[in-house]
Amino acid sequence: MINSQWETVIGLEIHVQLSTKSKIFSDASTVFGGEPNEQANEIDLGLPGTLPTVNAEIFPKAIAFGLCIGAEIATTSHFDRKNYFYPDLPKGYQITQMDEPIVKNGCLDIELNNGETRTVRINRAHLEEDAGKSLHDAFPDMTGVDLNRAGIPLLEIVSEPDMRTAEEAVKYAKSIHQLVTYLSISDGNMAEGSFRCDANVSVRKEGERELGTRTEIKNINSFKFLKYAINHEVKRQISLIQSGEKVTQETRLYDSTKNETRSMRSKETATDYRYFPEPDLLPISLDQNHIDQIKKTLPELPLEKMKRYAKEHGLEERDAKFLSNDLELAKFYESCYELNPDSKQIVNWLKGEMFNRLSNVEITIKDSPVSPNQLCDLIRRTSDGTVSITTAKKIFGKLWEGQSFSVDKVIKEEDLAQLSDGSQLDDLIDEAFQNNPKQIEQIKKGKTKILGYFVGLIMKQTAGKANPKQLNDLIVKKINSLK
């Protein structure tokens, strides 16, 4: 359906929950998962006479983001009221920023599949409060309202329509996600709603300059759904146009169970939000020195980190990128590196055993049951020959499952250390040779390949603990002496 004569145009509005202890305009907690309305105080409920006061924690976070996308930081800005009625909007207006956002005119480069980079312009990022949640299935014939989310601080990041495919949109969204988690301004937890996307999608014939009529798909909370939703919407719009109909400008909702979008409200019936400056809050005035100070304390970003790992830790670019892509992974790696600078070994473990196990149970490295300390102990015991790689993987499994906490203790208790005692191995070899005269005869006839038979035999006898290299060497030596 999506054939080459159509071009898709996508812009994203991303709502990022800023990680603060309390809400943007009240001191109620922002912790996720409370009982409904447990974390909504009189300000969040919009009770008469209550007033908002700004949580100052939000400003450095928005500024840090703005600086990282090369944007202008407005030294003066203000909050506005956006008026509409909805049960989960307690005051009947949302406090947001309309005509003077704190961050303006930035951009972000994303890498396309063909290796080219595309610059996505970011029109603005503004601060606002989240609304509550309507619970439509909680009560028969009634809608419940949970205002725990009401007043959660959000940074809404609005891109220009600079993306051309769903894949690009996902790349852009992932880059923003990476940036905000790197800056630690958000936990980026999509399942808990800390990172949500609205996609503005339109199609036009290849070569046309006018943009087509766009629809907005609301509240997409996973990268996978973002891709599905856009692709579905593009198909829908193209087939509408092809059958002679028109795309209506409207807000649509993506239904992940049916993989389709459906209309929420059309532009004709859309509310006029009647924005005006919020009189309960003073204008925001930021000192340039303060902004410069934040600039100095910005953390190392993924690209810088990647270059440093390659240059200073001697890692291949591919591995350096693997580590730096995810801040938590990078942190884990650096904790390991401090204990043991064998960067190559560490990255192999992280890419292999750790990555597999994490993806099997769908958790992030932050929640890994194996600590950097334990991993480094394990690496040390493989490097000094105490255990083989195969045994080490077994030990990793035991640590992962919480059967033990100490690498050395596992090795000792389960007698996993390799047999590297030469005389003991000699005795075993002698015994094996005596018990297998036939094979010895063959060796004498020159069939040296049979030595593998003895290696296997002794490995079996020692339950795999014999140091394979040493064993091999000893057997070769013995055979040579037979000749």
Add this chain to the structure above:
Amino acid sequence: MLDETLTEQIKGIRDKKYSSAELTETLLDRIKEKSELNCFISTNDNILEEAKAADRELKRGGNKTLLGIPIAHKDIFCAYGTKTTAGSRMLENFVAPYDATVVSNLKRAGAISLGKTNMDEFAMGSSNETSFFGPVRNPWDETRVPGGSSGGSAAAVAARLCSAATGTDTGGSIRQPASFCGITGLKPTYGRVSRWGMIAYASSLDQAGPMALTAEDCAIMLKEMSGHDKKDSTSAQVAVDDYRAFLSRPLGKIKIGIFEPLMKELDFATSLVMEKTIEELEKIGMTFTGIDLPNFSYAIPAYYVIAPAECSANLSRYDGVRFGYRCDGPSDLKELYQRSRTEGLGREVKNRIMAGTFALTSGYYDAFYRKAQQVRRLIKNDFVEAFKKVDVIIAPATPSTAFRLGEKADDPKEMYLQDVYTTSSNLAGLPALSMPAGFVNNLPVGAQLIGNYFDEAQILSIAHQFQSITDWHLTSPDKRT
């Protein structure tokens, strides 16, 4: 003790002339006796206990400024565990789970609350006739209005139901009823008194202030009410003066500005009162000079765009969802909204919500809201210029004396013109007070003093010294001849 001012009651209790409990009982009787005035929406059932507790504290040597003094709060201030209605059916049964800062500040100073006074619904009105709980009657003539929106507080003080009360002033709601009822009322500088817990009408204009018999009483009240409050970002971080201590200081050479066009609009009797007031002020050393306020006449139109615009948003929370009035058996969400608001809000409130909604609608925003804000800036600049030449500005408080109940109820334009002399100081954020200055046809007339930013001390001092050579402020409706 009934005719005593706040200052005298403080002394009376201190000097053990009477106890707080005795004073309270006397006032409760008086409130009952004067119930036809309809000053109170609710009274405090606990007040005698509180008065007795204050007496015990006094015995232990307690020396809080207002210890044991019964006052009244306009029913726009939330008080923990009590009904706060804002004069509306919408909040008929709303019980606030917190104290307004004004309430807690006065409590901290030892004051006890007689109850909550009647008011125009959500402070929208100039006659107290928009209250869901019925109009308040003017103690000077019960066929007349007390003014509004703080009409209950003004009438209560004038009728000696309490010596002081709190009020709020968005476009004249303290000064106009103070003038109509012959008492002293002060609207402080915007930001002087915290708005936390005060039910919002127009956030950028609303300001709480004291209403009492004398400037001295207002000075005492203001000091306790004022101060920065971290719960209200718009409350100012400006030190609070000891207003009472300033009252009798020598004023020096004070220059008072007169904007002549305002005086010329007045009827003959009222202009005589103003002239007489100016003469008295000259006696205490004031000099007068003409000033120009070129944009003054735009204050009313600007006010009646900005205030409704802000109110249209401020009152959106009254939707029947979480608290307040909810209509019976709505069939869907839209009906819940429409009927709860239609049934729960009064006509004047709905008029203003609609006017404000219109002024903010895209396409009209520039012509109305933006333009009104520009006018507001010009008005403010005019005052800033004027205060380079003069220390204080004098103006009438109201265009007339108290009018009859029902006289203007169906004519919003006439009603809105009640605020013609008062709204400009709200738009500019300046402090202004109304003080009793005489009588026309046995009805009180007030004169208005507008001060510079945060210089409440100066207008209070001038009013105090004026009151030391006049006795308009002490004339009681009971003692008229």
